[in-house]
Amino acid sequence: MVESVCMDCHRLVAGQECPVCxxxxxxxxxSGLLVIVDxxxxxxxxxxxxxxxxxxxxxxx
Amino acid sequence: xxxxxxxxxxxxxxxxxxxVAGMLAKVAKKDNLDIRALLAPDELKGYxxxxxxxxxxxxxxxxxxxxxxxxxxxxxxxxxxxxxxTPKPTVTGITEGAIIEVTSGPFxxxxxxxxxxxxxxxEITVELFDAVVxxxxxxxxxxxxxxxxxxx
Ligand SMILES: [Zn+2]
Numbered sequence: 001m002v003e004s005v006c007m008d009c010h011r012l013v014a015g016q017e018c019p020v021c022x023x024x025x026x027x028x029x030x031s032g033l034l035v036i037v038d039x040x041x042x043x044x045x046x047x048x049x050x051x052x053x054x055x056x057x058x059x060x061x
Numbered sequence: 062x063x064x065x066x067x068x069x070x071x072x073x074x075x076x077x078x079x080x081v082a083g084m085l086a087k088v089a090k091k092d093n094l095d096i097r098a099l100l101a102p103d104e105l106k107g108y109x110x111x112x113x114x115x116x117x118x119x120x121x122x123x124x125x126x127x128x129x130x131x132x133x134x135x136x137x138x139x140x141x142x143x144x145x146x147t148p149k150p151t152v153t154g155i156t157e158g159a160i161i162e163v164t165s166g167p168f169x170x171x172x173x174x175x176x177x178x179x180x181x182x183x184e185i186t187v188e189l190f191d192a193v194v195x196x197x198x199x200x201x202x203x204x205x206x207x208x209x210x211x212x213x
Binding site: 031032033034035036037038041042043044045047048055058061 | 064066078079082083085086089090095096097098099100101102103104112139142143145146183
């Protein structure tokens, strides 16, 4: 299944626009998956400034 | 027990890294396990990284997840995985006239001067120093290392 990624927040998006940013600026060319489960405790989430649990791409082109 | 984050490595079936990461997140949420984040970088074939306070939580989480085979003994630190979070920058910071070294591909190790930067395509056009005739080549911005900013 091909999933798109929001170019702004790197979130994996199922539809045509990012539900958080509201942008339709999506890309299919991404790599590396990051799943944030617990942004309160996650050091990774803190490092990259993510506050919402979700799936993110490490890199979007 | 420490509440600090550590990184645990999970061995997975090849090409199932992303699905394992996704399913582990679901299991962690459902069973209220202390797994804070999961990481499946493309460079790591057959492995998923889990951020957790201890390996027991990770061990428990993988039990019901297909293709999650084992938790590798030992743990890594945040520092060791930081480079996955900040993938090599694209062309940002590369300017015309800069001296770069190519870090991968057929021209690996070659030094070159940047002629043109294409931010939209994340490509740069460079001229190799050692070429007999300086032919411009176009390469991806993430396959170079800046040695010197533009010459004055
Ligand atoms: Zn977004």
